[in-house]
Amino acid sequence: xxxxxxxxxxxxxxxxxxxxxxxxxxxFPTSDLHALVAGDHRPExxxxxxxxxxxxxxxxxxxxxxxAVPEAAGGVGMPAVAVAGLAExxxxxxxPCPLLGTINATYVLAACDSAxxxxxxxAGGCSASLAITNQAGSWSPGDxxxxxxxxxxxxxxxxxxxxxxxxxxxxxxxxxxxxxxYWVAADAPGITLVPDTILDLTRDQAHVxxxxxxxxxxxxxxxxxxxxxxxxxxxxxAADIVGAAEWQLQTTVEYVATRQQxxxxxxxxxxxxxxxxxxxxxxxxxxxxxYNAACAIDSEPERALQYAHMAxxxxxxxxxxxxxxxxxxHGGIGFTWECYVHLYFKRQKHSQMLWGxxxxxxxxxxxxxxxxxxxxxx
Amino acid sequence: xxxxxxxxxxEQAEFREYCRTWIEANRPPDPTVRLPLSALEIMTxxxxxxxxxxxxxxxxxxxxxxxxxxxxxxxxxxxxxRVANEEMLAARTPYFPNIxxxxxxxxxxxxxxxxxxxxxxxxxxxxxxxxxCQGFSEPGAGSDLASVQTFAERKGDKWVINGHKVWTSLAHxxxxxxxxxxxxxxHKYDGLSYFVVPIRAALGKGVTVRPLIKITGETGFNEVIFxxxxxxxxxxxxxxxxxxxxxxxxxxxxxxxxELQTPRAGGxxxxxxxxxxxxxxxxxxxxxxxxxxxxxxxxxxxxxxxQQLICEAxxxxxxxxxxxxxxxxxxxxxxxxxxLLASEIxxxxxxxxxxxxxxxxxxxxxxxxxxAGGQWNLAYMNSYGMTIAAGTSEVQRNILGERVLGLAKSK
Ligand SMILES: Cc1cc2nc3c(=O)[nH]c(=O)nc-3n(C[C@H](O)[C@H](O)[C@H](O)COP(=O)(O)OP(=O)(O)OC[C@H]3O[C@@H](n4cnc5c(N)ncnc54)[C@H](O)[C@@H]3O)c2cc1C
Numbered sequence: 001x002x003x004x005x006x007x008x009x010x011x012x013x014x015x016x017x018x019x020x021x022x023x024x025x026x027x028f029p030t031s032d033l034h035a036l037v038a039g040d041h042r043p044e045x046x047x048x049x050x051x052x053x054x055x056x057x058x059x060x061x062x063x064x065x066x067x068a069v070p071e072a073a074g075g076v077g078m079p080a081v082a083v084a085g086l087a088e089x090x091x092x093x094x095x096p097c098p099l100l101g102t103i104n105a106t107y108v109l110a111a112c113d114s115a116x117x118x119x120x121x122x123a124g125g126c127s128a129s130l131a132i133t134n135q136a137g138s139w140s141p142g143d144x145x146x147x148x149x150x151x152x153x154x155x156x157x158x159x160x161x162x163x164x165x166x167x168x169x170x171x172x173x174x175x176x177x178x179x180x181x182y183w184v185a186a187d188a189p190g191i192t193l194v195p196d197t198i199l200d201l202t203r204d205q206a207h208v209x210x211x212x213x214x215x216x217x218x219x220x221x222x223x224x225x226x227x228x229x230x231x232x233x234x235x236x237x238a239a240d241i242v243g244a245a246e247w248q249l250q251t252t253v254e255y256v257a258t259r260q261q262x263x264x265x266x267x268x269x270x271x272x273x274x275x276x277x278x279x280x281x282x283x284x285x286x287x288x289x290x291y292n293a294a295c296a297i298d299s300e301p302e303r304a305l306q307y308a309h310m311a312x313x314x315x316x317x318x319x320x321x322x323x324x325x326x327x328x329x330h331g332g333i334g335f336t337w338e339c340y341v342h343l344y345f346k347r348q349k350h351s352q353m354l355w356g357x358x359x360x361x362x363x364x365x366x367x368x369x370x371x372x373x374x375x376x377x378x
Numbered sequence: 379x380x381x382x383x384x385x386x387x388x389e390q391a392e393f394r395e396y397c398r399t400w401i402e403a404n405r406p407p408d409p410t411v412r413l414p415l416s417a418l419e420i421m422t423x424x425x426x427x428x429x430x431x432x433x434x435x436x437x438x439x440x441x442x443x444x445x446x447x448x449x450x451x452x453x454x455x456x457x458x459x460r461v462a463n464e465e466m467l468a469a470r471t472p473y474f475p476n477i478x479x480x481x482x483x484x485x486x487x488x489x490x491x492x493x494x495x496x497x498x499x500x501x502x503x504x505x506x507x508x509x510x511c512q513g514f515s516e517p518g519a520g521s522d523l524a525s526v527q528t529f530a531e532r533k534g535d536k537w538v539i540n541g542h543k544v545w546t547s548l549a550h551x552x553x554x555x556x557x558x559x560x561x562x563x564x565h566k567y568d569g570l571s572y573f574v575v576p577i578r579a580a581l582g583k584g585v586t587v588r589p590l591i592k593i594t595g596e597t598g599f600n601e602v603i604f605x606x607x608x609x610x611x612x613x614x615x616x617x618x619x620x621x622x623x624x625x626x627x628x629x630x631x632x633x634x635x636x637e638l639q640t641p642r643a644g645g646x647x648x649x650x651x652x653x654x655x656x657x658x659x660x661x662x663x664x665x666x667x668x669x670x671x672x673x674x675x676x677x678x679x680x681x682x683x684x685q686q687l688i689c690e691a692x693x694x695x696x697x698x699x700x701x702x703x704x705x706x707x708x709x710x711x712x713x714x715x716x717x718l719l720a721s722e723i724x725x726x727x728x729x730x731x732x733x734x735x736x737x738x739x740x741x742x743x744x745x746x747x748x749x750a751g752g753q754w755n756l757a758y759m760n761s762y763g764m765t766i767a768a769g770t771s772e773v774q775r776n777i778l779g780e781r782v783l784g785l786a787k788s789k
Contacts, residue, residue, distance in 0.1 A: 004385065005385045005698065005701065006385070006701070006702045007698070007699070007702060007705070009702055009704055009705055013704070014704035017704070246707075249783075253783050253784070253785065256785065257784065257785060257786070264786060265785070265786045267779070267783070267785030267786050268785065268786035268787075268788060270772075270775070270776070270779075270788060272785075273775065273776070273779035273780075273783075273785050273788070274772075274775045274779065276779060276783060276785070277775045277778045277779045277783065278775075280711070280715075280778065280782065280783065281715055281718070281719065281778075284692075284696055284711065284712060284715060285688075285689065285692025285693065285695075285696060285719075286692070287699070287705070288692055288695030288696045288698065288699045289688070289691060289692050289695055291695070291699060291705060292691070292695045292698070307691075310687075310688045310691055310692075313684070313688055314688050314692060359681060362680075362681050362684035362685065362688070363677070363680070363681065363684075365684050365687070365688075366680040366681070366683070366684050369660060369684070369687065370660055370663070370664070370674050370680060370683070371674075373675060373677065373680070374675055
């Protein structure tokens, strides 16, 4: 299948992206974000889950969690490029909420064979998160410490994103038959949620223990469903990173254009100007790769995996570089809790590693493009 | 169906079919001489004649200058040069020799010359019968182009030109030169004017062209000395003192950011030529033995090859996104990145190829054991031509920082 030249980014997608930008800039300026999540600066502040659930409900009412759900399952059935556009705006606002987790779940569920009722719950307003990572933090989908036996889940899922905000969990677990996927209420009896203390102030994270928890099997072949859905998970996160990096660039450019030293605005100096240009170059490449990957999900599925690895590898590099420059170019003020820059710095450091860092994605890409690495010693 | 074919207008679709059929039937035979990596390194008349014959054939068939009006020798089509380019690139035809003419002189003449001059100059430019060169840089004026000192003094309806141009690519074959010079010494920018000059006709009569040898050992660029050359006022483009504005048209197109698509064939993708691309590098790594081991199995090299592959894909997708207004926040942002990215990415790819080659990276053109005949070394050195010419990478970053990000001008 061939991709349309314009990434399939049509009028509907453009409208959605523009209205999302307006939504966040009007209802949730960065000053609100800072007031919401940065009240307590103490290093040992512990784990918190600070968010604006009223605005989140508005997002749910706008149908944003159902964008990727097929129409047949009660969703909006928008293409992945439209979802990427929304994720970009979410990243620009660094809005704390389980939007990406829920959208991720819809992508995985759409690849499962008995997920109609789970998708209907999301269409009905439920939020969700993927519980598919083991204690070792493996990025290979399917590596799980949770076991499915006798219709019950046991064991612990690690690094669960926005766990305290969501209604449902989509859990991967191994059984004698392989790896399956299971749908369960986040507060079901037998579930213990232990919040992690994390750097990022715009998310929460937890490990979730299951002690003989009854759940609904949505797929017995979880590896296949995850393989189909992960390109979208990576691409949507990469889009979030692009939006956040745009905020970092714009904010830093505004600062160096106004701040004067040596009788000139800082942006005059090439040691400041050129790295900011490099941030822009990286953002633009990542953004182009994100829409290419998203478009492949819609219309060139045989290439989606390869393109998604490219997009997330590029995004992780962009997250790291844009973050470093945003703090450095702000000087002392950028090193303070008071300056908004740290909110994005921390979100980006989290996103950089989430679902695979740059080197991991490049190694997978090399396996596809060059062929697998021979086992050591051979 | 190719990606781009799927959104062709009816005119483009029909033209694409025509191009494909024509190229299929008229592909030139393989050259009997070694062709250089690009037209900028053409050294011999054998190389030149082969490439000129190809450009003429492509022009006669309507594949060059498609979007220019018929009155100036163009095809009178709309947005069709891109189609012809895509088909010529896909068919891996040879490249065109008259690249400065097609990429810089043609749009400049088209937008700034009198009708009569356009009608006279452009057809032979498109056909490649007249090779063009660009007389901008001087010993004292490189990145700071507006400080050129070559001077034209008025003498009736003629001008008398004196000065010294350097790095003038293709001047040794050129009939015509686009020439940026000074007509007024008291104003830096407003003292500049722009001419087209028939330099070949004036060789030995006011014009001297001397080859300069490149870092690779190849020739291709020259110094050009003007010693009381008389030219007619009718060869002036636009108004007196407007040279800088005219030069901006040239530079915009040179950097691939202009209105008119430059006719482009084969290029680095030509059959039998050596392309500095990540895929080529990966192919090379599959067979390269480095420190006794297959390079393609070295995890660090694999990682770096993927970095190059991703950068290349990012550039290609930038070019695609540049045509989707809904995904752009600033109209010139992607266009102005093109040249900088393309030149730096291929430089890094060539540099990595030399690391992949290991000990054999020491072998150069002509050594029987040199990987790819020494072409990676050649490509690596020539890549600096690309990061220096047409606005150095540093100057490109200034432009991007100032025009796109709005940061304070360094000068
Ligand atoms: C292969 C090749 C082909 C060429 N063909 C042509 C041609 O056909 N016609 C023609 O007119 N010219 C041609 N040129 C010349 C080319 O345009 C100039 O070399 C280029 O503009 C740089 O000028 P310069 O060589 O004087 O270097 P300089 O301007 O002296 O620069 C030297 C170094 O200083 C840096 N630098 C300069 N100014 C700044 C600044 N403001 N900020 C930061 N860094 C700066 C540069 O980036 C560079 O690294 C060609 C050059 C090459 C290499």
